[in-house]
Amino acid sequence: xxxxxxxxxxxxxxxxxxxxxxxxxxxxxxxxxxxxxxxxxxxxxxxxxxxxxxxxxxxxxxxxxxxxxxxxxxxxxxxxxxxxxxxxxxxxxxxxxxxxxxxxxxxxxxxxxxxxxxxxxxxxxxxxxxxxxxxxxxxxxxxxxxxxxxxxxxxxxxxxxxxxxxxxxxxxxxxxxxxxxxxxxxxxxxxxxxxxxxxxxxxxxxxxxxxxxxxxxxxxxxxxxxxxxxxxxxxxxxxxxxxxxxxxxxxxxxxxxxxxxxxxxxxxxxxxxxxxxxxxxxxxxxxxxxxxxxxxxxxxxxxxxxxxxxxxxxxxxxxxxxxxxxxxxxxxxxxxxxxxxxxxxxxxxxxxxxxxxxxxxxxxxxxxxxxxxxxxxxxxxxxxxxxxxxxxxxxxxxxxxxxxxxxxxxxxxxxxxxxxxxxxxxxxxxxxxxxxxxxxxxxxxxxxxxxxxxxxxxxxxxxxxxxxxxxxxxxxxxxxxxxxxxxxxxxxxxxxxxxxxxx
Numbered sequence: 206x207x208x209x210x211x212x213x214x215x216x217x218x219x220x221x222x223x224x225x226x227x228x229x230x231x232x233x234x235x236x237x238x239x240x241x242x243x244x245x246x247x248x249x250x251x252x253x254x255x256x257x258x259x260x261x262x263x264x265x266x267x268x269x270x271x272x273x274x275x276x277x278x279x280x281x282x283x284x285x286x287x288x289x290x291x292x293x294x295x296x297x298x299x300x301x302x303x304x305x306x307x308x309x310x311x312x313x314x315x316x317x318x319x320x321x322x323x324x325x326x327x328x329x330x331x332x333x334x335x336x337x338x339x340x341x342x343x344x345x346x347x348x349x350x351x352x353x354x355x356x357x358x359x360x361x362x363x364x365x366x367x368x369x370x371x372x373x374x375x376x377x378x379x380x381x382x383x384x385x386x387x388x389x390x391x392x393x394x395x396x397x398x399x400x401x402x403x404x405x406x407x408x409x410x411x412x413x414x415x416x417x418x419x420x421x422x423x424x425x426x427x428x429x430x431x432x433x434x435x436x437x438x439x440x441x442x443x444x445x446x447x448x449x450x451x452x453x454x455x456x457x458x459x460x461x462x463x464x465x466x467x468x469x470x471x472x473x474x475x476x477x478x479x480x481x482x483x484x485x486x487x488x489x490x491x492x493x494x495x496x497x498x499x500x501x502x503x504x505x506x507x508x509x510x511x512x513x514x515x516x517x518x519x520x521x522x523x524x525x526x527x528x529x530x531x532x533x534x535x536x537x538x539x540x541x542x543x544x545x546x547x548x549x550x551x552x553x554x555x556x557x558x559x560x561x562x563x564x565x566x567x568x569x570x571x572x573x574x575x576x577x578x579x580x581x582x583x584x585x586x587x588x589x590x591x592x593x594x595x596x597x598x599x600x601x602x603x604x605x606x607x608x609x610x611x612x613x614x615x616x617x618x619x620x621x622x623x624x625x626x627x628x629x630x631x632x633x634x635x636x637x638x639x640x641x642x643x644x645x646x647x648x649x650x651x652x653x654x655x656x657x658x659x660x661x662x663x664x665x666x667x668x669x670x671x672x673x674x675x676x677x678x679x680x681x682x683x684x685x686x687x688x689x690x691x692x693x694x695x696x697x698x699x700x701x702x703x704x705x706x707x708x
Contacts (some may be wrong), residue, residue: 236378237441237455238462243377244325244434244530245463246523247470248384248516249332254427255471256492261654262424265406265480266414268472270428273415275464277640278432281606282460284613284634286453289439291621293448297439298605299537303698304620305612309687311698313679314605315538320675321601322531323568324594325434326362327575329524330355331590336520340513351586355576358521359569362528366565367555380522384515385466387508391496392473394503401477401499408480409472423654426647431467433599434526435459436606440533474499531568536561541696543682585658592656593664596648601672603645610638 232240258267288301298318303311334351342348365376395401408414418424438455442448445455475483477499486495497509539552551564579590613634617625624630649669653660686694 232441232445234445234451234455234458237438237445237451238458239378239381240441240526240529241435241438241455241459242463243381243522243526244437245432245459246329246434246519247381247463247466248388248512248519249523250431250467251388251470251474252493252496252512252516253332254431255474256487256495258424258427259475259484259487259495260492261419262427263415263418263421264424264484265409265475266411266417266421267424267428268409268468268475269412269415270421270424271431271464271467271471272410272412273425274428274432275460275468277637278429278435278460278464279457280633281610281637281641282456283629284610284637285436285439286456287624287626287629287634288609288613288616289442289452289456290449291616291624293442293452297436297442297534298609299534300698301439301609301616302605302612305614305616306608308694308697308699309680309683310608310612312543312683313676314608315534315698316675316679317601317672318605319531319534319538320672321598321605322527322534323571324575324598324601325527326524326531326568327572327579328591328594328598329520329527330358330572330576331579331586331594333358333517333520333524335585335587335591336513336517340517344510344513352576352580355586358524359573359576361521362525362572363565363569365525366529366532366560366568367562368560377522377526380518380525384519384522387500387512387515388470389466390504390508391477391500392470395473395477395499398503402479402482406476406480409475410468420651420654422647423651426644426651426655428467429603429644429647430595430599432460432463433602434523434530435463436602437526437530440530440537477503528565528568528572532561532565535564535567539564541699542693543697545693588658589662593659593662593668596652596655596665597668597671600645600648600668601675603641603648604672604676607638607641607645610634610641614638 255267258270259265263270285301288305292300292304299311299315302314334354337354338349338351400406415421415425415428435456438452438459442452445451474496478486478495483495486492486498497512500508500512535551536554539547539550542548542552551561551567553563554560555562575594576590579586579593582589584590584593611634613630617630648655652665652668656662656665659665683694683697686697
């Protein structure tokens with residue numbers, strides 16, 4: 206499809222109606238991979254989650270829990286990518302589930318996914334602001350209030366989305382490459398030095414040890430938490446080149462690539478300290494010492510300073526990626542006229558950049574309101590804003606992932622029986638769906654411990670109810686549309702890329 210400069214690109218909805226669409230052919234395979242990996246925030250996942258897993262979860266078996274999570278998510282991705290070969294839509298889960306389980310469940314899932322990504326951005330703004338304030342004070346003695354960094358991140362995210370996915374991709378590639386490099390430098394240096402003070406230890410990667418420790422369930426949950434956002438590959442389908450091939454490849458590369466990286470880095474961090482020493486460091490007043498220690502010892506003191514700065518840029522990259530995800534989900538709901546007034550607002554794309562610019566501004570405004578509300582409530586940007594909103598968003602997205610797995614089962618049975626396969630379209634999605642539900646149970650069971658100082662927070666206690674409320678609102682509104690506005694109900698989840706529409 207040719208797109209005239211200065212004219213918003215459009216596509217069909219499947220019933221002859223025309224809607225604004227995103228800029229086609231704007232990003233390639235590596236771009237989609239980088240966008241997805243950025244949402245996982247490798248440096249934040251490692252320095253933030255691993256010490257907690259070692260101290261309070263499955264101990265030195267933390268790397269093994271990443272190994273288990275990688276296998277489970279790879280199985281989930283088999284079904285997910287099988288569906289991506291048939292449906293290309295920026296709504297991703299929203300479109301997939303609508304085709305598999307029907308428009309009503311699709312809208313409920315779409316609202317849940319949108320809700321998850323909407324709250325993930327202010328969560329990352331909280332941790333970014335904390336890292337920036339702390340690092341600047343430690344290394345320069347200059348104190349800047351955290352809210353100033355929050356405003357800065359809001360502005361950067363809004364600008365990146367306004368100018369389109371190709372601009373965001375370039376920023377994320379630069380930020381992600383640096384954070385991966387410093388973590389890899391630590392891991393490789395430990396390996397080249399023959400391990401830590403006690404040599405190599407293989408206990409951390411023994412799968413059996415993933416199910417041991419103080420709280421194996423908590424450790425496994427944090428392992429899965431570290432991947433949140435990998436599924437965002439599908440929402441870039443409309444903007445990618447040859448999405449039927451790129452999206453499945455990008456998803457598997459993201460899952461397996463991030464998995465191998467997580468296992469290696471966490472394993473070498475434990476080895477570089479020594480098993481007992483790693484547990485002590487992770488349980489100390491400064492749990493980051495678990496990573497800073499081997500980095501300083503085997504790479505150099507300069508690398509610790511660099512790592513601190515990269516924790517800032519890594520959380521910025523993650524927040525930017527989630528901003529893009531949220532904007533695209535809002536846009537997907539808007540262009541289908543879930544509410545008629547949204548079609549010509551958040552459902553529009555920029556005439557020149559083909560970006561969901563209005564949806565991006567709406568997401569910025571929502572993030573600003575949430576950040577302001579948590580600030581007014583006196584919440585710490587890390588232990589309050591980040592932790593509480595991250596748990597809320599994670600619960601919502603895990604539920605959607607589970608539902609999506611079951612949607613794959615039904616979709617291939619009802620739409621493409623000729624493409625059904627005992628593993629790709631039945632066993633893998635079935636196992637993936639059950640496993641995702643198990644992770645939701647792990648989250649609900651360990652929310653209080655995961656929230657730390659905020660274990661008694663009203664937001665935390667309300668988390669399962671908020672998720673249920675959003676889902677119920679989607680189910681109820683879909684049924685309302687079915688009875689009162691069947692023409693709008695018929696469009697739910699059905700806007701797909703014209704030249705690669707569902708087949």
